[in-house]
Amino acid sequence: MRFHHVSTDEVYGSLSLESADSFNENSKYAPRNPYSASKAASDLLVKAYVNTYNVRATISNCGNNFGPNQHPEKLIPKTILSALSGKTIPVYGDGKQVRDWVFAEDHCMALDLILKKGRLGETYLVSSKIEFNNLELVEKILDMLSAERSLIRFVKDRPGHDVRYSMNPEKIETELGWKPGFPFEEALKVTVDHYRMNLSRYLGKRMTIT
Numbered sequence: 471m472r473f474h475h476v477s478t479d480e481v482y483g484s485l486s487l488e489s490a491d492s493f494n495e496n497s498k499y500a501p502r503n504p505y506s507a508s509k510a511a512s513d514l515l516v517k518a519y520v521n522t523y524n525v526r527a528t529i530s531n532c533g534n535n536f537g538p539n540q541h542p543e544k545l546i547p548k549t550i551l552s553a554l555s556g557k558t559i560p561v562y563g564d565g566k567q568v569r570d571w572v573f574a575e576d577h578c579m580a581l582d583l584i585l586k587k588g589r590l591g592e593t594y595l596v597s598s599k600i601e602f603n604n605l606e607l608v609e610k611i612l613d614m615l616s617a618e619r620s621l622i623r624f625v626k627d628r629p630g631h632d633v634r635y636s637m638n639p640e641k642i643e644t645e646l647g648w649k650p651g652f653p654f655e656e657a658l659k660v661t662v663d664h665y666r667m668n669l670s671r672y673l674g675k676r677m678t679i680t
Contacts, residue, residue: 533570563627565605
C-alpha cells in the first residue's frame with residue numbers, strides 16, 4: 471500500500487508581517503486554531519504509523535489553493551462572483567493577512583511527483599512562493615474585472631486569525647524537480663474566466679463569509 475497525506479501550512483502557526491522567514495520541513499508545529507490543530511494531529515498520526523508499522527507514506531503541506539471549480543465560499547471565487555453580481559465583498563479585519571498561494575494544477579503536479587518519486591516517510595512543502603495579503607488579492611481581482619473597489623466591506627476579524635503563512639519549497643524543487651508551471655497572473659486569469667463564463671451555474675449557490 472502507498473499512502474499520501476495532504477496537509478496544510480497552517481500546522482506551523484503564524485509568522486509576523488515584519489518577518490522575512492518561511493516555514494520549512496524542520497519548522498516546529500505550532501497550530502493556533504482547532505482546524506490547524508486537527509491537521510497537525512493527522513500529520514503526526516501518519517508519522518507515527520510510518521515509524522511503528524513501516525507504512526509506505528509521505529506527507530505534503532501546501533499553501534492556499536485556487537483555480538477553476540473551487541467552492542464559491544473561498545476567497546478568490548467569492549470575490550469574483552460577488553464582483554460579477556454587484557455584491558459587497560467581505561474582507562476580514564484590515565485585510566493585511568498574508569497567504570501563500572498555489573494554483574491547483576501546480577499542486578496536483580507536485581502530488582503526482584511525490585507519489586512517484588518522494589522518499590517514504592518524508593514531508594514536502596509545496597509553495598509557488600507567491601504571497602499577497604488578502605486585501606491586495608481582492609483589489610487585484612477587482613481591477614482584472616474592472617469592478618469598483620467600493621464593493622469591499624471590512625468585517626469583524628476571524629477568531630485566532632493567523633497573520634502570515636510562507637513556505638520554502640526548496641526540498642521538493644531540488645529532490646523531485648518540481649516547479650510551478652503557471653505564472654500567477656495567468657493562473658488567476660484562467661480562474662476569473664472560469665467563473666465569468668459559468669456565472670449562472672454558481673449564482674444559485676449560497677455564498678457565505680469564510
